[in-house]
Amino acid sequence: MPKSLVSGGTGYVGRFIVDALIARGHEVTVLSRREPRADLFIAPIHFMTGELDPGRDQSHAFQGMDLFVHAAFDHLPGLYRGGEGDDPASFRTRNVDGSKALFDAARKAGVGRAVFLSSRAVYGTQPPGARLSEETRPHPDTLYGEAKHAVERHLREIGSTEAFAGTSLRVTGVYGPAGRGKPDDKWTPIIRDWLDGRAVEPRAGSEVHGADVAGAVLAILDAPASAVAGQIFNVSDVMVDRTDMLAIVQQATGHSTPLPQPADSSRINVMETDRIEALGWRPGGVKRLRDTVLDLVDKLEPARSR
Incomplete structure (x- = not known):
């Protein structure tokens, strides 16, 4: 049975990865500050x-592990960009130096595979509407993006x-x-505001389901090491x-609250995914989006009626 260590496994995205590894037959250890329910x-x-x-010896956690997935990130609650608050130096120490130390420990312990959850924030500001491939030159314009980029570079140096x-x-x-006992997911508060007649700010952006992120991790594991190293x-x-998302809610509930105006999506930078799709990764697309929104509505409506 493969043994996997997942840092940040209790987090919003990490939980999906842990479940996917368990379903794949892995023996999973979660590395976190607090024990999960x-x-x-x-x-x-x-x-x-x-x-x-970076000053803490955590090498014992990697003994006997085949895989390390690093999904942990230390930030102010609810914030990634801007998550450093008024202490950028400590933010960088924890998230850059702390992450490097974990990958160094994984390599030293003989772990064969490592996956880092980076972010599109690495690309930073790009020409409006330009498509983003993995060859696009990064221009991180937040400390969050800079931190992710720095860890990427380190992992490429030692993990090739x-x-x-x-x-x-x-x-x-x-x-x-959201997981059991966790705060609301990112869309339930927006759905709740719209159902209650409160204004919803127009916004559009690219999204991926947490289960599909986990599927990407599995696609990396299924690929030959030579194809993914570095x-x-x-x-x-x-x-x-948000207009389209709330239109699904409107259709399901019959609420007559006006939908917000569509956002201008012409300037959004779409990420190309041909490279990981070549490994066999297939996300859930519009169907998964619709099913997820309908499930959120089903959970929300009984709570609102009590």
Whole structure:
């Protein structure tokens, strides 16, 4: 049975990855600051206390592991861009130096594969409407994007061999249900505002379901190490306008609240995903988007009627 360590496995995206690895037959250990509730995942996991601290020896966590997925990121609650608050130096130390230390420990312990959850924020400001491939030159314009880019570069430097194959996934905005006992997902508050007649600001952007992010991790594992070592892959799926998302809600509920005006999506930079699709990755597309929104409505409406 393969053994996998997932940092940040209790987080919004990490939970999907843990469940996917369990379903694949992996024995999963979650590295996190706090032990998760017992029913957060689809089956029991092992737990180790850990954090993004470059001065802390966490080598014991990697002993006997075949895979390390680094999904942890230390930031102010609810913020990624701007998540450093008024302490950018500590933010950089934790998320850059702390991440580098974990990858170094993984390689030293003999872990064969490592996957880093990076971000489309690495691309930063690009020409309006330009498509983003993995060859697009990064221009991170936030500390969040800079931190992700710095860790990508380190993993490429140390993880470009078949003995330690390191891969970075540049992930766009992630949607999907929140885990048990977790706060609202990103869309339920918007749906609730619209149902209650409050104004919803027009907005559009690229999205990918958390389960499809997990599917990207599995696609990397299924590929030969030589094909993914030191490589970067975009992970994105559908362009979502809040107007279109709320139109699904309107159709399901029959609410007559006017929809917000569509956002201007002509300037959005769409991420090309041909590279990871060549590994067999297939996201859920519009169907998964619609099914997810309908599930959120089903969960929200009984709570509103109580």
